[in-house]
Amino acid sequence: MSGRKRCLMIGAGGMAGNWLRRFFAPFRDRMEVVGVVDVDPKILESAREFLGLSPSQCFTDMAQAFDEVEADFCGIAIPPAFHRDAVLHAVRRRLPILSEKPIADTWESALAIYRAVKDAGLKMQVIQNYRYEAPMLTMRQVLRGGDLGRINYIVGRFAADYREYGSWGKVFRHEIPHSLLVEGAVHHFDMLRNLSGSDCAKLAGWEWNPAWSTSKGEFNNLFVMRMANGVRASYEGSGTAAGEQNTWHEEYYRAECERGAIAVGRDRVVRIHRFRKGGGLVTEEVPQQKPTYEGHFWLVDEFLTWLDGGPVPDTVLDDNIKSTAMLFGAIEASRTEQVVDVDAMVREVTG
Numbered sequence: 001m002s003g004r005k006r007c008l009m010i011g012a013g014g015m016a017g018n019w020l021r022r023f024f025a026p027f028r029d030r031m032e033v034v035g036v037v038d039v040d041p042k043i044l045e046s047a048r049e050f051l052g053l054s055p056s057q058c059f060t061d062m063a064q065a066f067d068e069v070e071a072d073f074c075g076i077a078i079p080p081a082f083h084r085d086a087v088l089h090a091v092r093r094r095l096p097i098l099s100e101k102p103i104a105d106t107w108e109s110a111l112a113i114y115r116a117v118k119d120a121g122l123k124m125q126v127i128q129n130y131r132y133e134a135p136m137l138t139m140r141q142v143l144r145g146g147d148l149g150r151i152n153y154i155v156g157r158f159a160a161d162y163r164e165y166g167s168w169g170k171v172f173r174h175e176i177p178h179s180l181l182v183e184g185a186v187h188h189f190d191m192l193r194n195l196s197g198s199d200c201a202k203l204a205g206w207e208w209n210p211a212w213s214t215s216k217g218e219f220n221n222l223f224v225m226r227m228a229n230g231v232r233a234s235y236e237g238s239g240t241a242a243g244e245q246n247t248w249h250e251e252y253y254r255a256e257c258e259r260g261a262i263a264v265g266r267d268r269v270v271r272i273h274r275f276r277k278g279g280g281l282v283t284e285e286v287p288q289q290k291p292t293y294e295g296h297f298w299l300v301d302e303f304l305t306w307l308d309g310g311p312v313p314d315t316v317l318d319d320n321i322k323s324t325a326m327l328f329g330a331i332e333a334s335r336t337e338q339v340v341d342v343d344a345m346v347r348e349v350t351g
């Protein structure tokens with residue numbers, strides 16, 4: 001399959017609006033949107049006008065769109081509870097899929113998606129845009145380069161003040177169960193895999209909601225992990241952070257290594273810290289990589305290249321199921337107050 005790819009886009013507002021208006025824009029010579037679905041007619045109409053589509057290319061009903069639109073791939077950027085329906089329709093039409101994270105809102109749905117896509121032999125890539133931002137590409141490169149020696153442990157922190165109901169972008173995030181894990185931590189767990197260069201073996205900890213939270217789902221996370229390569233990791237996630245903020249794109253990550261530490265945080269500057277006997281702590285700023293495309297743009301480029309026979313991206317379904325297992329393993333660890341064998345969860349699915 002080469003030439004300009006035809007996309008059926010599921011979702012037109014929120015993050016999907018960003019896909020349509022921003023992330024697809026540099027790739028107009030490689031793809032076009034030929035159909036759009038959104039349950040909100042006003043949002044649909046606005047997307048229709050922006051894209052210059054005819055009304056017959058716009059749908060409020062997903063099933064009808066999949067029946068009628070001839071496409072080469074499908075984009076999915078609707079709330080996680082509806083990902084399963086969209087993927088199963090895409091599988092029915094044998095369309096490759098580029099989907100927003102998380103794979104789904106439950107482990108059961110994530111498994112149903114995994115099996116359907118794998119059985120059909122289709123390509124599916126999951127968005128993990130934070131891996132491809134300049135500071136994180138830079139930090140990963142330093143860790144892989146070996147200058148700091150072996151990694152001992154990694155600390156990850158996300159902290160945002162979403163104490164006011166509705167302040168986290170969309171109301172559904174204040175309503176769904178396990179909210180911070182499902183909508184937030186899946187990014188950060190994926191980053192811990194990305195930085196450590198390994199997959200999670202075991203995970204323990206808790207999610208909870210403080211008594212004064214205005215949200216229904218759990219807004220706080222404290223988890224510890226052991227990765228398969230021996231690296232330990234911890235994760236603090238807070239949607240009720242009253243203190244220092246490490247919100248989107250400004251998360252704090254620190255890797256403690258054999259010959260120093262590397263960290264990034266609110267100012268997005270990557271710094272290496274080394275302690276020298278007699279010399280004290282020496283800190284240097286690391287010049288950052290400048291990729292042609294960052295974040296979502298990187299992923300769209302990678303996906304289109306993959307469809308044209310290019311290399312398999314890092315965040316394909318087979319890989320992303322491992323970050324998804326961490327998310328649902330964390331829910332299980334908290335519920336049972338036990339250490340969860342995340343590796344076994346993955347092996348159960350992938351065989």
Ligand SMILES: NC(=O)c1ccc[n+]([C@@H]2O[C@H](COP(=O)([O-])OP(=O)(O)OC[C@H]3O[C@@H](n4cnc5c(N)ncnc54)[C@H](O)[C@@H]3O)[C@@H](O)[C@H]2O)c1
Pocket residue numbers: 010011012013014015016037038039040043062077078079080082100101102127129169170172183
């Ligand atoms: N990668 C990132 O940085 C990032 C950031 C924000 C959101 N997201 C992800 O994007 C997805 C959507 O989140 P959002 O914040 O845009 O949500 P949203 O509530 O804004 O929904 C997006 C659009 O989907 C439409 N929609 C809802 N249910 C639908 C259905 N069943 N069929 C068709 N359309 C439907 C809504 O009307 C809306 O226009 C989620 O998976 C979320 O995790 C990713």
